[in-house]
Amino acid sequence: xxxxxxxxxxxxxxxxxxxxxxxxxxxxxxxxxxxxxxxxxxxxxxxxxxxxxxxxxxxxxxxxxxxxxxxxxxxxxxxxxxxxxxxxxxxxxxxxxxxxxxxxxxxxxxxxxxxxxxxxxxxxxxxxxxxxxxxxxxxxxxxxxxxxxxxxxxxxxxxxxxxxxxxxxxxxxxxxxxxxxxxxxxxxxxxxxxxxxxxxxxxxxxxxxxxxxxxxxxxxxxxxxxxxxxxxxxxxxxxxxxxxxxxxxxxxxxxxxxxxxxxxxxxxxxxxxxxxxxxxxxxxxxxxxxxxxxxxxxxxxxxxxxxxxxxxxxxxxxxxxxxxxxxxxxxxxxxxxxxxxxxxxxxxxxxxxxxxxxxxxxxxxxxxxxxxxxxxxxxxxxxxxxxxxxxxxxxxxxxxxxxxxxxxxxxxxxxxxxxxxxxxxxxxxxxxxxxxxxxxxxxxxxxxxxxxxxxxxxxxxxxx
Amino acid sequence: xxxxxxxxxxxxxxxxxxxxxxxxxxxxxxxxxxxxxxxxxxxxxxxxxxxxxxxxxxxxxxxxxxxxxxxxxxxxxxxxxxxxxxxxxxxxxxxxxxxxxxx
Numbered sequence: 001x002x003x004x005x006x007x008x009x010x011x012x013x014x015x016x017x018x019x020x021x022x023x024x025x026x027x028x029x030x031x032x033x034x035x036x037x038x039x040x041x042x043x044x045x046x047x048x049x050x051x052x053x054x055x056x057x058x059x060x061x062x063x064x065x066x067x068x069x070x071x072x073x074x075x076x077x078x079x080x081x082x083x084x085x086x087x088x089x090x091x092x093x094x095x096x097x098x099x100x101x102x103x104x105x106x107x108x109x110x111x112x113x114x115x116x117x118x119x120x121x122x123x124x125x126x127x128x129x130x131x132x133x134x135x136x137x138x139x140x141x142x143x144x145x146x147x148x149x150x151x152x153x154x155x156x157x158x159x160x161x162x163x164x165x166x167x168x169x170x171x172x173x174x175x176x177x178x179x180x181x182x183x184x185x186x187x188x189x190x191x192x193x194x195x196x197x198x199x200x201x202x203x204x205x206x207x208x209x210x211x212x213x214x215x216x217x218x219x220x221x222x223x224x225x226x227x228x229x230x231x232x233x234x235x236x237x238x239x240x241x242x243x244x245x246x247x248x249x250x251x252x253x254x255x256x257x258x259x260x261x262x263x264x265x266x267x268x269x270x271x272x273x274x275x276x277x278x279x280x281x282x283x284x285x286x287x288x289x290x291x292x293x294x295x296x297x298x299x300x301x302x303x304x305x306x307x308x309x310x311x312x313x314x315x316x317x318x319x320x321x322x323x324x325x326x327x328x329x330x331x332x333x334x335x336x337x338x339x340x341x342x343x344x345x346x347x348x349x350x351x352x353x354x355x356x357x358x359x360x361x362x363x364x365x366x367x368x369x370x371x372x373x374x375x376x377x378x379x380x381x382x383x384x385x386x387x388x389x390x391x392x393x394x395x396x397x398x399x400x401x402x403x404x405x406x407x408x409x410x411x412x413x414x415x416x417x418x419x420x421x422x423x424x425x426x427x428x429x430x431x432x433x434x435x436x437x438x439x440x441x442x443x444x445x446x447x448x449x450x451x452x453x454x455x456x457x458x459x460x461x462x463x464x
Numbered sequence: 465x466x467x468x469x470x471x472x473x474x475x476x477x478x479x480x481x482x483x484x485x486x487x488x489x490x491x492x493x494x495x496x497x498x499x500x501x502x503x504x505x506x507x508x509x510x511x512x513x514x515x516x517x518x519x520x521x522x523x524x525x526x527x528x529x530x531x532x533x534x535x536x537x538x539x540x541x542x543x544x545x546x547x548x549x550x551x552x553x554x555x556x557x558x559x560x561x562x563x564x565x566x567x
Contacts, residue, residue: 012511015508016479019505019508020482020483020486022501022505023483023486023487023490023498023501023502023505024486026490026494026497026498026501027486027489027490027491029491029493029494029551029554029556030556032494032497032551032554033548033551033552036497036501036504036544036547036548036551037544037548039501039504039505039544040504040544040548043504043505043507043508043510043540043544046508046510046511047510047511047514047540050510050511050514050515051514053514053515055515055518055519056514056515056518056519057518057519057520058518058520059518061517061518061526061529061530061533062514062517062518062530062533064530065513065517065529065530065531065532065533065534065537066533066537068534068537069533069534069535069536069537069538069540069541070537070541072534072538072542073537073538073539073540073541073542073543073545074541074542074545076538076542076546077541077542077543077544077545077546077549078545078546078549080546082550082553085496085550088546089496089499089500089503092500092503092538092539092542092543093503095507095535095536095538095539096503096506096507096509096535096536096539098531098532098535099507099509099510099512099513099532099533099535099536099539100509100512100532102513102516102528102529102531102532102535103509103512103513103516103528103529103532105528106516106524106525106528106529106532107516107525109522109524109525109528110521110522110524110525113522113524114521114522121469216499217499220499220502220503223503223506224502224506226509227506227508227509228476230509230512231472231476231512232469232472232476233512234512234515235468235472236511236512237472237475238508238511239508239509239511239512240472240475240476240479241475241476241479242505242506242508243476243506243508243509244475244476244477244479244480244483245479245480245482245483245487245502245505245506246483246502246503246505246506247480247483248480248483248484248487249483249487249498249499249502250499250502252484252487252488253495253498253499256492256495343492343493345492350495350496350499351492351495351496351498351499352492352493352494352495352496352497352498352499353496355492355493355494355495355496355554356496356497356550356553359550359553359554359555360553362553362555364555364556364557364558365493365554365555365556366556366557367557368493370491370492370493
């Protein structure tokens with residue numbers, strides 16, 4: 001190992017250590033920022049180290065690529081609003097997986113062209129790289145399109161969908177297996193890439209908006225695994241380490257998310273997301289009435305409450321009402337009340353969505369309370385204010401075995417003294433199930449756009 | 465080859481293990497920054513893209529590598545910036561000002 005090679009390896013090792021320390025810093029909100037800045041430094045060190053590589057002889061394309069990439073990446077980092085974060089994360093998985101896939105294809109093409117050997121371990125790494133890569137590119141792009149509402153967010157299902165998906169998957173894996181023994185079958189290699197790409201599309205097609213947290217986490221994991229496979233293919237340890245970290249992280253998040261929706265991980269993996277909705281036969285609302293409340297009355301309840309728990313859902317993000325809710329909370333606190341926020345793990349469209357939105361509106365993070373911790377506090381709350389959340393507060397999950405969401409852990413909003421639900425209309429939520437919370441005698445409904453309603457509440461509370 | 469591949473599998477498994485230990489301790493509060501952070505970190509595939517784009521092996525490799533460099537750089541630059549932007553927002557409750565009673 002000559003001096004140059006030693007330097008490169010030292011750079012990679014440093015980067016790996018900084019990456020792990022960066023992720024460790026994320027266990028505490030106070031240390032997180034500095035830790036991630038060190039991780040960014042690690043990235044710079046790794047890139048500079050790579051440029052010393054003796055194989056790299058021409059820098060024109062590299063520099064152009066780095067400049068163009070930075071020119072696109074900078075605005076994507078600085079200007080994308082927090083409300084667009086789910087689609088921002090989804091599109092970044094497209095870029096990450098695309099890079100891995102292209103490197104894999106380039107590597108395969110070069111080996112074949114130069115007549116270099118393609119032993120089974122190398123072929124296995126390349127295969128994983130392009131299969132995970134291609135299906136993540138198309139799958140994440142589908143997720144992005146759904147979140148950005150380029151295509152309808154509802155599940156698109158057809159008869160025999162699972163069978164079609166499974167056969168496509170089996171076919172892709174069959175070709176992969178064949179290539180391990182006949183690595184020079186170039187056409188099959190490209191067919192495999194195409195099939196994996198198609199599989200990604202079909203996998204996400206039947207998945208609805210509310211299930212996006214799982215999909216995004218899963219794609220996060222796949223993008224990581226594709227990176228790790230790249231590391232195996234080109235014999236680079238820092239890629240293997242970073243890919244393994246990303247893969248583990250995405251995997252853990254998917255498990256956490258599917259648990260929070262009471263779905264088995266197998267159910268998630270095989271893309272049977274739409275089936276739960278189809279079988280939905282929960283209680284219907286016949287013969288029940290809801291009580292509507294005026295903004296004036298709601299404002300009185302909130303203004304004189306000593307303890308208020310706000311329950312945000314995707315509706316808060318859609319209405320971009322995070323600043324308005326913070327303003328209302330400030331007023332309540334100034335009058336001596338206490339305001340907390342109850343965060344359900346799958347509220348919103350990605351893991352941690354509500355936390356980021358409320359942090360953007362300057363809500364201190366000690367007020368954002370996780371489900372398990374806040375659930376015991378609802379009986380002491382004078383008012384629970386539900387903003388654009390539905391299935392995560394549906395008591396049917398606890399007490400109606402016929403409900404499709406039975407068994408899903410929920411926020412015990414129905415135990416609060418009074419409940420105010422802010423909702424656009426009486427349309428049922430994503431899962432298409434009636435919510436008996438709305439018909440509870442303690443519940444009053446405040447209809448309208450969440451942001452406008454909150455602004456009205458602010459005005460009313462001020463005038464009291 | 466075999467022994468090298470074996471070492472790589474060790475590295476992968478151990479790194480995955482470290483990732484598992486560390487990431488299970490990340491609170492749900494920071495799950496979104498965690499996603500963007502791991503995404504930024506996995507933009508390390510830039511390293512592979514650079515080699516493909518710059519080693520002048522053949523035109524296909526150069527062009528594919530070039531596009532890969534662009535995509536990976538987008539994630540590296542954008543990913544770390546947006547993670548920082550998010551983490552900057554997470555603030556602890558300010559200490560109660562004098563004259564104001566603590567909640």
